[in-house]
Amino acid sequence: MNVGEYRKMFALEERNWWYIAKRMLLFKLLSKYNHVKAPKILDAGCGTGVVVQKLSRYFDTVGIDYSKEALKFCKDRGLKNVKFGNVMKLGFKSNTFDVVTSFDVIYHQGVIDDVKALSEFYRVLKPGGILILTDSAFKILSSSHDLAVHAKRRYNKKELRAKMIGAGFRVEKLSYYYFTIFIPVLIVRLLKKILPSKESDMVDSKGFVNRFMIKLMNIESTLLKKMNFPFGVSVIAVGRKNE
Numbered sequence: 001m002n003v004g005e006y007r008k009m010f011a012l013e014e015r016n017w018w019y020i021a022k023r024m025l026l027f028k029l030l031s032k033y034n035h036v037k038a039p040k041i042l043d044a045g046c047g048t049g050v051v052v053q054k055l056s057r058y059f060d061t062v063g064i065d066y067s068k069e070a071l072k073f074c075k076d077r078g079l080k081n082v083k084f085g086n087v088m089k090l091g092f093k094s095n096t097f098d099v100v101t102s103f104d105v106i107y108h109q110g111v112i113d114d115v116k117a118l119s120e121f122y123r124v125l126k127p128g129g130i131l132i133l134t135d136s137a138f139k140i141l142s143s144s145h146d147l148a149v150h151a152k153r154r155y156n157k158k159e160l161r162a163k164m165i166g167a168g169f170r171v172e173k174l175s176y177y178y179f180t181i182f183i184p185v186l187i188v189r190l191l192k193k194i195l196p197s198k199e200s201d202m203v204d205s206k207g208f209v210n211r212f213m214i215k216l217m218n219i220e221s222t223l224l225k226k227m228n229f230p231f232g233v234s235v236i237a238v239g240r241k242n243e
Contacts, residue, residue: 003069010073013050017210021217028221033130033238039098044087045105049074087117092124100131107135109152118167125241137235143189144196155235169239176232185233
């Protein structure tokens, strides 16, 4: 991503509803699909490090990222359990982790081969381990936002399922997320095709709006433990490595 986007992410990740929502969903999916009492976790593509920070409070967690700028922000966050790494060639032995998390990573233009990245996630997982992955959904949502965050691709469920199965995973959960905001985001993205911007759509929501969106996304993530949504801004998947 542009350095300015990393700076924005670092400033907003702790308090903004968009980021909080993904962490809420992560912990709910962990509670449902992880069967290991004290899992060892890899956050592949950790960005500025807030997910590693939150996971490290409860689990043995390590993060990797290919961006040296992102890793600088991780250090500013006080993290020592992060290092430089490439998701297409992870520097870990096979069967090392119980859980791999990857939030909005394999869509990136720096990931030349997304199936190779998924295969690496599969390789470093222990038998029975899980991958929890989110990424950008639907090509129709592509706009100048994608240029700002260096996005190369977007996924629908069919495409992501095929790629995960191709990498060896048994897909246990596959749904869209941010279902309730899909139409407003679609309108904004279509407008940005006409009036492009050099920055992403991420803004600093405050006060009532931020609190309301956190509550709304908490309802979504709770429902996602029991059902799937037919569309959304992001796609969420849980894959398991064969025992």
